[in-house]
Amino acid sequence: MSLKYQVVPVTSFAQNCSIVWCDETMIGVVIDPGGDVQQLEMLIKELGVKVESLVLTHGHLDHVGGTEPLAQALNANIVGPHQADNFWLQGLENQSQMFGFPLTKAFVPNRWLDDGDTVTFGQQTLQVIHTPGHTPGHVVLYSAEAKQAFVGDVLFKGGIGRTDFPQGDYNTLIDSIKQKLWPLGNDVAFVPGHGPESTFGSERVSNPFVADEMPLY
Template sequence: MPHRILPVTPFQQNCTLLWCDATRETAIVDPGGDLERIHQAISDDRLIPTQILLTHGHIDHVGGAARLARELSVPIAGPHPDDAFLLESLPQQSQMFGLPKVDALTPDRWLTVDDEIRIGHRVLTIVHCPGHTPGHLVFVDLDDRLAQVGDVLFAGSIGRTDFPRGNHRDLLDSIRQRLFPLGDDIRFIPGHGPMSSFGEERRHNPFVGDRATY
């Protein structure tokens, strides 16, 4: 699936544009901020934004979502409803991190594993991967072997679980039991840092790789 990764905010969070090459219809995943850059990228690539997708409810991933949805007149989908408490706490999150105030957010559509996302002729499968947050979702294009994993898995690392309602065991199980079985060849875009593949992490990741014990 064609994509463009835009690190945004002081957290250098990977906002990603995913689009259908046939229709140019585009989903914006995790627009945490720096909306001018996102608008410019949409214009540069001549894309047609149709929706915003949220992997989870932390402010570096969702801080710009409501404003961007208004500016583009598109709906917001996700995360899983188990992250509702995080979206309700966005004013407190913005204060905690010294960021401009962000209002509480309710998406137009909560997502579960029974749903799917269509971007033009492309289809994203939804995988619920609790651990970093209880309602964290991963979006997977099974045809193009590409996943958007948010803060579940990173190149050589895994997501933090010391935030409210994080769970280390759940995170490890999500990666080992829900993501790795999808195939070593799947490349993934993490919430921060460079891309990797499930196979690379299964072989070498010190936290969840084949040699890791937990």
């Protein structure tokens, strides 16, 4: 048995939505369904995945915009992010207007996520790591077995998440990356919220914001 995933860029922000499943049971989750719901529905059907939950890394519109319609279409639960991002979810109508997105109404997930929680589907388990900085309630989802992380907008290939949004904090973000992600191992591959995949080891060598020779602050 193994963890499988397919990344689908959605919305005008080319946000990496990930369909993630257990290849033994074909039960899965969708991480950050930001939009383009019909495209996601079709692909999920083609892959033959039974989606149980939609899992959110944080409350920004490009990551959550398609959540409610997709949850209804798939009869799936909405899980995450951490409750500290509730103000982002409650402000979705304002976010839609600001970015010129289709109107997205505020919603509350079926379950908030805390540091140390797990999300299970089929024979697979994702560990929940609370990683504030980009937003206060951001979480990362990590499969120890597959050495695979889904990091939302915490870390990118060659970059890190913005910290100039409400309740963002640069030092907190750097701490989240160095204290919570790096200890997972250099061989961990990650899917970021935007752009190409990479590994923690590669970013420790080359990422100008968090490479190891950089001072912590």
